[in-house]
Amino acid sequence: MANYRSTIRHRNSGSRKSVSGDTHEVTRVRTPQKDRNEVLATVLNLLGSKRVTLQCMDGVVRMGRIPGSKKKRMWIREGDIVIANPWEIQDSKADVTWKYTRPQVEWLERKGYLN
Structure with a gap:
């Protein structure tokens, strides 16, 4: 039993990858x-x-709603960049449809989508 554990430990220790690289x-x-x-x-x-509460790129502050199908999948925090769909009936409200990750936000900044 001791040999089995040591081989597993040895096998796993060599397969670690550095996160910084x-x-x-x-x-x-x-x-x-x-x-x-x-x-x-x-x-x-x-x-x-x-x-x-959303500050949209068209200059309007809207109240955003996260649909139920995306509520558990998207963990949204303050400062996140998202895609919002403004409602046709009330322009002061919108649905949140997409959340960007950090590398995606950096790409958007490089390409000029975020001012």
Whole structure:
């Protein structure tokens, strides 16, 4: 039994990879589509109950709603960059449809999507 454990420990110790050496290369980033009425937005604060305050890139502060299908998948914090779909009926409200990761935000900044 002791030999079995030592071989497992030895086998796992050699397969460790350094996290600092990894570079995250972004190959494909979803951008907002004007034909779907999507805008980039920054999360200002969390209101609770699937609701957030958004500062959209078109200059409007909207109340954003995270749909139930994406609520558990997207963990949104203050300062995150998201894609929002403004409502057609009320322009002061929007649905949050996408959240960007840090490498994707850096790519958006390099390409000029974020001012």
